[in-house]
Amino acid sequence: MLKSYLLSPGPTPVPERVLLAMAQPIIHHRTPQFSAVFADTAERLKKVFNTKQDVLILSSSGTGAMEASVTNSFSVGEKVLVVNGGKFGERWGKIAEAYGLKVEWMNVEWGNAVDPAAIKAALDKDSAIKGVLMQATESSTTVKYPIKEIAQITKNSDVLLVVDGITGVGVFDIPMDEWGIDILISGSQKAFMLPPGLAFIALSEKAWKKVDGAKNNKFYFDLKKERKNLADKTTAYTPAVSLINGLREVLNMLDEIGLDNWYKRTALLAKAAQAGTAALGLKMVTDSPSEAMTGVFLPEGVDGNKLVKVLRDKVGITFAGGQDQWKGKIIRIAQLGYIGEFDIVIALSSIEMALARFGAKVEMGSGVAAVQEVLMNSFEV
Amino acid sequence: MLKSYLLSPGPTPVPERVLLAMAQPIIHHRTPQFSAVFADTAERLKKVFNTKQDVLILSSSGTGAMEASVTNSFSVGEKVLVVNGGKFGERWGKIAEAYGLKVEWMNVEWGNAVDPAAIKAALDKDSAIKGVLMQATESSTTVKYPIKEIAQITKNSDVLLVVDGITGVGVFDIPMDEWGIDILISGSQKAFMLPPGLAFIALSEKAWKKVDGAKNNKFYFDLKKERKNLADKTTAYTPAVSLINGLREVLNMLDEIGLDNWYKRTALLAKAAQAGTAALGLKMVTDSPSEAMTGVFLPEGVDGNKLVKVLRDKVGITFAGGQDQWKGKIIRIAQLGYIGEFDIVIALSSIEMALARFGAKVEMGSGVAAVQEVLMNSFEV
Numbered sequence: 042m043l044k045s046y047l048l049s050p051g052p053t054p055v056p057e058r059v060l061l062a063m064a065q066p067i068i069h070h071r072t073p074q075f076s077a078v079f080a081d082t083a084e085r086l087k088k089v090f091n092t093k094q095d096v097l098i099l100s101s102s103g104t105g106a107m108e109a110s111v112t113n114s115f116s117v118g119e120k121v122l123v124v125n126g127g128k129f130g131e132r133w134g135k136i137a138e139a140y141g142l143k144v145e146w147m148n149v150e151w152g153n154a155v156d157p158a159a160i161k162a163a164l165d166k167d168s169a170i171k172g173v174l175m176q177a178t179e180s181s182t183t184v185k186y187p188i189k190e191i192a193q194i195t196k197n198s199d200v201l202l203v204v205d206g207i208t209g210v211g212v213f214d215i216p217m218d219e220w221g222i223d224i225l226i227s228g229s230q231k232a233f234m235l236p237p238g239l240a241f242i243a244l245s246e247k248a249w250k251k252v253d254g255a256k257n258n259k260f261y262f263d264l265k266k267e268r269k270n271l272a273d274k275t276t277a278y279t280p281a282v283s284l285i286n287g288l289r290e291v292l293n294m295l296d297e298i299g300l301d302n303w304y305k306r307t308a309l310l311a312k313a314a315q316a317g318t319a320a321l322g323l324k325m326v327t328d329s330p331s332e333a334m335t336g337v338f339l340p341e342g343v344d345g346n347k348l349v350k351v352l353r354d355k356v357g358i359t360f361a362g363g364q365d366q367w368k369g370k371i372i373r374i375a376q377l378g379y380i381g382e383f384d385i386v387i388a389l390s391s392i393e394m395a396l397a398r399f400g401a402k403v404e405m406g407s408g409v410a411a412v413q414e415v416l417m418n419s420f421e422v
Numbered sequence: 423m424l425k426s427y428l429l430s431p432g433p434t435p436v437p438e439r440v441l442l443a444m445a446q447p448i449i450h451h452r453t454p455q456f457s458a459v460f461a462d463t464a465e466r467l468k469k470v471f472n473t474k475q476d477v478l479i480l481s482s483s484g485t486g487a488m489e490a491s492v493t494n495s496f497s498v499g500e501k502v503l504v505v506n507g508g509k510f511g512e513r514w515g516k517i518a519e520a521y522g523l524k525v526e527w528m529n530v531e532w533g534n535a536v537d538p539a540a541i542k543a544a545l546d547k548d549s550a551i552k553g554v555l556m557q558a559t560e561s562s563t564t565v566k567y568p569i570k571e572i573a574q575i576t577k578n579s580d581v582l583l584v585v586d587g588i589t590g591v592g593v594f595d596i597p598m599d600e601w602g603i604d605i606l607i608s609g610s611q612k613a614f615m616l617p618p619g620l621a622f623i624a625l626s627e628k629a630w631k632k633v634d635g636a637k638n639n640k641f642y643f644d645l646k647k648e649r650k651n652l653a654d655k656t657t658a659y660t661p662a663v664s665l666i667n668g669l670r671e672v673l674n675m676l677d678e679i680g681l682d683n684w685y686k687r688t689a690l691l692a693k694a695a696q697a698g699t700a701a702l703g704l705k706m707v708t709d710s711p712s713e714a715m716t717g718v719f720l721p722e723g724v725d726g727n728k729l730v731k732v733l734r735d736k737v738g739i740t741f742a743g744g745q746d747q748w749k750g751k752i753i754r755i756a757q758l759g760y761i762g763e764f765d766i767v768i769a770l771s772s773i774e775m776a777l778a779r780f781g782a783k784v785e786m787g788s789g790v791a792a793v794q795e796v797l798m799n800s801f802e803v
Contacts, residue, residue: 053448064441066426103660237663238481262642278484279485283617359450
């Protein structure tokens with residue numbers, strides 16, 4: 042009977058009305074009835090991607106859309122620059138290598154954002170580089186990368202800027218067309234507050250032109266085929282019908298709140314979580330935090346793996362801990378998707394109690410109070 | 423307020439208790455809580471696949487598992503024999519070609535089963551062929567292929583028998599290990615009575631050995647990586663959590679009914695649908711029908727596209743019509759998955775009424791009566 046709370050930066054909690062939308066009876070995917078739902082959903086996704094381009098819906102995890110970006114846009118032997126400042130940046134490079142691309146690694150220290158000047162220097166130095174592969178938010182380090190500034194560099198060149206916005210689209214505004222991003226992808230289980238199983242991808246005109254000439258292996262993730270099918274209001278292969286029903290309900294919710302308010306809400310929760318953890322004396326893992334989540338180092342001597350485990354199994358709160366080099370050392374509090382104000386209260390409250398039980402020095406309630414200070418002025422009286 | 427019935431051979435109706443299982447709150451996928459669900463589900467899938475081998479769960483449509491079979495088991499330049507007797511056989515060949523394999527096409531007339539002797543002759547003639555790619559049921563033609571007999575031919579050779587059992591596993595028994603099938607795949611939206619979005623794949627020892635030496639491009643669909651992760655009770659990439667919750671509930675249902683009874687039930691419905699359509703004088707499209715569905719030619723002069731459309735939009739019954747060369751000419755009644763006895767009554771009843779309205783000669787109630795004759799002896803009194 043432990044009442045459970047999912048406060049991890051993906052998957053995120055699914056709103057009750059979305060769960061119910063997904064529990065509707067299945068309709069056949071090759072019917073005008075489903076086509077109407079599908080076309081409407083894909084059309085409305087454009088608003089969240091802030092683009093006039095088609096947003097394609099794939100039945101896969103976000104990694105599938107990462108693979109699609111690589112195999113549809115780059116030929117075997119082409120060179121790409123991969124921003125590697127965490128686990129997901131590293132994944133870009135592994136995918137590129139798996140499909141025969143040459144990878145120029147731009148290694149960034151965990152917790153740091155990539156410097157646009159370094160990107161510019163790398164591109165100036167080597168004109169063979171035809172793509173920059175990076176994240177909007179590197180989830181493993183909670184860092185937000187300066188996409189807008191980097192797009193300024195690639196915009197008027199033959200280099201494609203490919204952005205994994207799995208933790209980004211729907212978290213903060215990423216005006217793809219205005220900034221000049223060439224490929225932007227996302228997934229269902231983050232700000233889109235759905236279960237995992239759908240990936241989204243949009244390409245600029247420049248990217249679509251490159252797709253025409255790209256020679257690489259692909260079949261299931263064939264973007265030209267999907268674009269042609271989308272024009273016919275369908276998909277190349279059987280789509281994940283129930284998740285798409287859920288997605289439509291999510292888009293209804295985002296219409297109701299308004300995207301600007303949605304982004305403000307996430308940013309407010311970020312501010313609250315940052316204030317709460319600061320009040321506890323916990324050091325943030327980065328100076329460039331994403332609004333998606335707050336990552337902080339745990340006090341010396343506290344076993345982070347054990348703390349996250351106890352919070353989950355004994356207290357009912359699921360946070361994300363650290364990955365790879367930060368395993369056991371950090372805790373990450375989610376702010377994206379269907380996380381509300383009092384989830385941040387719960388987050389800080391549970392962390393305070395756990396830290397105290399793990400022998401750290403904590404003034405009980407101080408983190409919660411700091412959260413309250415931020416939140417109390419967020420509503421009209 | 424049209425009360426709707428989904429009688430297509432995929433997607434199939436999802437039982438209410440499965441819809442509710444999928445509407446459970448999402449839990450994080452990197453937790454012992456989800457690992458327990460995942461490992462239990464994967465373990466119990468073995469029973470349905472009738473194998474001792476691991477059954478891997480992929481987040482994709484069935485086509486993703488077809489691609490995985492090709493890219494994990496065959497090297498660029500290797501030759502495979504593709505049984506092409508319909509739309510899905512053709513897909514095998516397209517995938518193989520997309521990944522640089524040489525395809526030897528064995529074209530089979532639509533509506534016919536492939537002759538095992540022809541497979542044997544093709545393999546004897548060309549020792550360069552290292553795989554036979556085929557379906558258990560070719561859904562586009564409703565034909566059941568003689569997998570057991572073909573496995574006898576490949577079993578003690580270096581040729582892999584790769585079977586798309588998307589419409590097969592869970593429809594009838596396919597004892598993978600006993601027969602000597604090397605790769606068997608399936609998908610969630612057929613006999614597994616789930617929404618689309620999951621694919622399943624199992625490999626024989628012989629196939630796993632070949633995987634070790636196969637050189638081809640892959641990343642998202644990397645079976646060795648997934649097998650390693652399954653041993654750790656997890657997946658390489660974020661799994662479709664809600665669909666896996668649903669799958670576990672499906673496996674509960676199959677445990678309750680028992681697989682033998684489940685197959686008998688599907689076969690009984692097939693017999694009923696065959697009797698009903700025969701009573702209406704509708705000719706079956708094949709002499710080798712799968713238990714999954716019954717396909718019949720519509721009377722001359724009846725526009726099948728329009729008939730299927732009217733049944734769906736005005737009567738509420740969704741059947742599958744014909745594809746490609748059979749478009750507008752046939753209708754397919756589903757018997758697999760969560761289809762019950764009275765769905766077959768509804769099927770024949772609605773087809774009778776539609777045929778009469780389309781000007782065909784029909785004795786109203788005669789098809790239904792034939793269905794009843796079959797069904798009435800299926801229960802104890």
